[in-house]
Amino acid sequence: MRLLFLIHGYPPDVVGGHEVRCQRTAEGLRQRGHDVLVLTTYRRENGPRKEGFVWKLLRSKWSEDPKRSAFKWVFVYRHNIKVYRQVLREFQPDVICRWGLNWCTAAFVNYVHETAPVPVVVFVGGGIPAIPDDLWFHFCRTPAKGTLQLVKKTLVKLASLWIPTEPKPIDYDTVTFNSKFVRDWCLQKEGWRVKRPVVIYGGVEVQRYAQRAPESYHNPPRFLFAGRIDPEKDPLTCLEAVERLAQKGLPIRLTLAAGTSLHPDYERQVFQKAGSLNGLVEVRHKVPQPEIPKVLEEHDAFVFISQMEGFPNALLEAMAAGLAVIATRCGGPDEILVDGENCLIFPFGDADALAERMERLIKKPDLVVKLGQNARKLVEERFTIERYLDGTEALLKNVLHNAQGLAERRETRNNLRPLPDSY
DSSP, rough: EEEEEESSSOEEEEHHHHHHHHHHHHHHHHHTTTTEEEEEEEEETTEEEEETTTTEEEOOGSSSTSSSSSHHHHHHHHHHHHHHHHHHHOOOOOOEEOOTTTSOOOOHHHHHHHSSSSEEEEEEEOOOSOOOOOOOHHHHSSOOOOTHHHHHHHHHHHHHHTSSSSSSEEEEEEEEEEHHHHHHHHIIIIOEEEEEEEEOOOOOOOGGGGOOGGGGSSSSEEEEEEOOOSSOOOOHHHHHHHHHHHTTTOOOOOEEEOOSSSOOHHHHHHHHHTTSSTTTTEESSSSOOOHHHHHHTTSEEEEESSSSSSSSSHHHHHHTTOOOOEOOOGGGGGTTTBTTTTTEOOOOOHHHHHHHHHHHHHHOOOHHHHHHHHHHHHHHHHHHHHHHHHHHHHHHHHHHHHHHHHHHHHHHHHHOOOOSSOO
């Protein structure tokens, strides 16, 4: 199959879970003999470029001068349409695989679905695949003050000749969700119209993570937090739990593997708190993907305390590495986590409850081993990258087969000789 992937951001420019999943899918399908081209965005400081099968040609929030007016989105939209149409002509895909296109303008997302010459399969992770009310649409509907309103209204009307000024609902054909939680959220709460919703759980390369023997776990256990430094990931609660355990005189050590942050003030607050804990917390900034297995191997317990998640790679990787998991009830992970069997559960934002779970692991090394090995076994049985790719490949083949069958039926119908007026 010839597969065109569309996504905003692609590793190493961004290493969020959704983007990493896209990368693993593209590379995995290429290894299986499929021809994959990734059309993605570029950063302003790097400029547009082609890197093998990854073409960084689309414009987005990353490529634009933030000081320019909102009318820059007209040019972003027109540029992206031009590039997209050119790639369609050159690559001639069988299927378009649309991932998140945040900040490429929602109008561009509408254009892809309205004009696609081949089937479009949407891949949805923890968030929505495109901003339904992006900066351009927000600008169009927000009134200006005083006499500027007439000027703005005139300019927006003029811009409407080149770009839509309000979003359009999309009728999706095939959408893959990475958990039942995300599927139900999109269909029931967001009101998506999807003809064929499919759940395909993510997977990891289990062989990258060594099988741990019981004696390889440290006593006391070494704890790890890994993720973006943002409120919804809640690293502050983790640091507060460490502080409580230290006040009780318990041997506690935490590594804070800090990803990017969308909230600089919150990030600053977290790092200040970590620095005030007298060396109990080691901060590691933006750990490269190839180093993740080694970092996981150095630790024994993974603190996963998000407010809401789809089906995060970080959790699967920690489980594959045999770490004991402490987690919140946060959506998709609830579908695989069993309290007392492969994890310990606590309420989101409750530092006292988290401290109690961490203390339990400190005092019960056998529990660390039990939870970690059960987690590893679950991933080996159900969440390997091979199993994920099998499901994804089968779905794409089925979508293409159905589209080809429909095209053949239409061609046959069009080639039928017209019936005579009378016999």
